[in-house]
Amino acid sequence: xxxxxxxxxxxxxxxxxxxxxxxxxxxxxxxxxxxxxxxxxxxxxxxxxxxxxxxxxxxxxxxxxxxxxxxxxxxxxxxxxxxxxxxxxxxxxxxxxxxxxxxxxxxxxxxxxxxxxxxxxxxxxxxxxxxxxxxxxxxxxxxxxxxxxxxxxxxxxxxxxxxxxxxxxxxxxxxxxxxxxxxxxxxxxxxxxxxxxxxxxxxxxxxxxxxxxxxxxxxxxxxxxxxxxxxxxxxxxxxxxxxxxxxxxxxxxxxxxxxxxxxxxxxxxxxxxxxxxxxxxxxxxx
Amino acid sequence: xxxxxxxxxxxxxxxxxxxxxxxxxxxxxxxxxxxxxxxxxxxxxxxxxxxxxxxxxxxxxxxxxxxxxxxxxxxxxxxxxxxxxxxxxxxxxxxxxxxxxxxxxxxxxxxxxxxxxxxxxxxxxxxxxxxxxxxxxxxxxxxxxxxxxxxxxxxxxxxxxxxxxxxxxxxxxxxxxxxxxxxxxxxxxxxxxxxxxxxxxxxxxxxxxxxxxxxxxxxxxxxxxxxxxxxxxxxxxxxxxxxxxxxxxxxxxxxxxxxxxxxxxxxxxxxxxxxxxxxxxxxxxxxxxxxxxxxxxxxxxxxxxxxxxxxxxxxxxx
Numbered sequence: 001x002x003x004x005x006x007x008x009x010x011x012x013x014x015x016x017x018x019x020x021x022x023x024x025x026x027x028x029x030x031x032x033x034x035x036x037x038x039x040x041x042x043x044x045x046x047x048x049x050x051x052x053x054x055x056x057x058x059x060x061x062x063x064x065x066x067x068x069x070x071x072x073x074x075x076x077x078x079x080x081x082x083x084x085x086x087x088x089x090x091x092x093x094x095x096x097x098x099x100x101x102x103x104x105x106x107x108x109x110x111x112x113x114x115x116x117x118x119x120x121x122x123x124x125x126x127x128x129x130x131x132x133x134x135x136x137x138x139x140x141x142x143x144x145x146x147x148x149x150x151x152x153x154x155x156x157x158x159x160x161x162x163x164x165x166x167x168x169x170x171x172x173x174x175x176x177x178x179x180x181x182x183x184x185x186x187x188x189x190x191x192x193x194x195x196x197x198x199x200x201x202x203x204x205x206x207x208x209x210x211x212x213x214x215x216x217x218x219x220x221x222x223x224x225x226x227x228x229x230x231x232x233x234x235x236x237x238x239x240x241x242x243x244x245x246x247x248x249x250x251x252x253x254x255x256x257x258x259x260x261x262x263x264x265x266x267x268x269x270x271x272x273x274x275x276x277x278x279x280x281x282x283x284x285x286x
Numbered sequence: 287x288x289x290x291x292x293x294x295x296x297x298x299x300x301x302x303x304x305x306x307x308x309x310x311x312x313x314x315x316x317x318x319x320x321x322x323x324x325x326x327x328x329x330x331x332x333x334x335x336x337x338x339x340x341x342x343x344x345x346x347x348x349x350x351x352x353x354x355x356x357x358x359x360x361x362x363x364x365x366x367x368x369x370x371x372x373x374x375x376x377x378x379x380x381x382x383x384x385x386x387x388x389x390x391x392x393x394x395x396x397x398x399x400x401x402x403x404x405x406x407x408x409x410x411x412x413x414x415x416x417x418x419x420x421x422x423x424x425x426x427x428x429x430x431x432x433x434x435x436x437x438x439x440x441x442x443x444x445x446x447x448x449x450x451x452x453x454x455x456x457x458x459x460x461x462x463x464x465x466x467x468x469x470x471x472x473x474x475x476x477x478x479x480x481x482x483x484x485x486x487x488x489x490x491x492x493x494x495x496x497x498x499x500x501x502x503x504x505x506x507x508x509x510x511x512x513x514x515x516x517x518x519x520x521x522x523x524x525x526x527x528x529x530x531x532x533x534x535x536x537x538x539x540x541x542x543x544x545x546x547x548x549x550x551x552x553x554x555x556x557x558x559x560x561x562x563x564x565x566x567x568x569x570x571x572x573x574x575x576x577x578x579x580x581x582x583x584x585x586x587x588x589x590x591x592x593x594x595x596x597x598x599x600x601x602x603x604x
Binding site: 033034035037082085086089090091092094095096098099100101102103105106107110218222225226228229258259260261262263265266269270273274277 | 338340384387388390391392394395396398399400402403405406407409410411412413519520521524527531561563564566567568569570571574575578
């Protein structure tokens with residue numbers, strides 16, 4: 001198969017994973033005004049938990065969902081017990097998430113050792129599928145499909161449900177949302193858990209492609225940051241577009257300028273910062 | 287009284303290699319000094335200007351890498367120092383222009399991203415940085431013909447630089463410019479209305495902060511005679527910030543105490559347990575949650591409160 005087509009497929013797959021990761025990051029940032037620096041750790045922890053669940057006989061999809069739920073539970077604990085104590089001190093909240101990310105990374109190293117662990121591709125999705133005469137790896141297509149499904153579900157959740165309307169109100173103007181009777185602090189917990197679940201789930205389904213290894217968290221976090229800076233915080237569409245832009249830049253950058261892949265990745269972010277600091281789809285902060 | 291204390295502190299610092307016992311401890315003292323310079327530099331931005339940077343290890347590391355490259359090209363020590371600091375100032379200026387597009391959390395996020403770019407270049411651009419293997423240099427320089435190979439002589443040289451750093455930052459803080467920097471932190475809009483160029487004040491603070499981070503990075507290079515991507519990792523930026531926050535932001539002594547705490551805990555912890563990163567993270571969380579103003583002021587506050595709680599009871603009983 002043509003190299004460019006392979007790269008494009010890989011880019012779309014990475015873009016899909018990044019969307020799952022950054023949609024939660026972006027919502028948390030939009031609502032709670034915290035760049036959650038444990039988000040990369042949630043991604044890695046989800047994948048590690050799934051390796052243990054699979055080793056205990058669970059199948060892949062159960063492990064993905066349960067792994068995500070365990071991460072979401074941890075997220076809920078972090079939000080309720082720690083971040084809640086620091087309401088209003090946004091900087092302190094950022095530093096706490098950074099401290100927690102170091103702790104999680106070190107615990108993972110202790111429990112799952114330093115060797116990379118590969119999660120086996122679910123048997124039904126092994127091999128290749130031919131689309132328009134070209135063979136594509138089935139699992140990568142499945143990830144893209146999952147990302148699209150989640151994009152639609154999240155959009156429907158935010159745009160068509162009562163909860164979504166409350167979240168949007170909280171993102172736009174937390175003070176007014178409180179005045180009209182929305183319990184914004186409960187929204188914080190819901191959104192934080194949802195974001196953590198998405199990150200953990202993304203880590204698991206990314207496992208067959210990326211494997212799990214120490215440092216995965218610090219590798220994914222900047223990607224999520226770039227996506228959100230590109231797309232604008234609190235915007236689902238921004239996350240979607242930003243994820244695919246980053247997915248393409250990362251894969252093509254690595255193929256064409258292997259030594260400068262990281263710089264290629266960050267250049268558009270810098271351009272966006274200079275030209276449009278609120279991000280492509282972000283709104284100016286009030 | 288204050289002068290006496292200062293003289294005593296100077297005397298203690300100057301004689302460390304004589305009484306501390308063993309080169310191991312002298313080396314730790316040197317590390318504390320150059321990390322204190324780094325923390326003081328970070329504090330100029332994080333404390334006085336209210337701009338928290340999580341990318342300063344990038345500036346620290348760029349000075350070290352630039353110094354190592356220039357030295358390995360066979361240049362003299364003056365060229366090495368001037369070149370490394372020049373490169374650091376240039377990169378600081380670029381960082382500042384980009385990062386100052388945001389304030390508050392936007393600034394934090396942009397500095398994380400910038401720091402990660404430096405890390406990516408250090409790790410991947412192998413033809414320049416030798417990747418994960420890092421760059422080694424041959425020996426330390428000898429300013430004015432004095433050799434710095436022994437731990438004690440390196441300590442004294444670092445101490446001289448450290449005292450210059452403390453002095454210059456004390457002057458900076460006390461100066462009208464320092465006051466205007468604190469003004470842009472507390473009341474940027476009023477400062478703007480009063481006719482101050484807020485952006486330029488922040489920009490210059492960033493350069494000043496970057497300069498001292500670069501000096502610390504150069505000393506780090508001379509101390510280790512080696513630099514690798516580890517020096518520019520996000521962990522390194524977080525450690526520097528932890529020193530500032532642990533000791534107390536926007537104070538002169540806080541970052542120095544913080545640097546001493548982190549270096550000592552790091553060396554002690556790594557001697558007994560492997561999990562230094564866990565300890566670092568835990569210290570971070572505990573300090574931020576329980577003593578957000580820093581260990582030194584935080585302990586004083588908690589002590590006063592404990593005394594205040596106990597006293598009325600004592601009078602009621604009497």
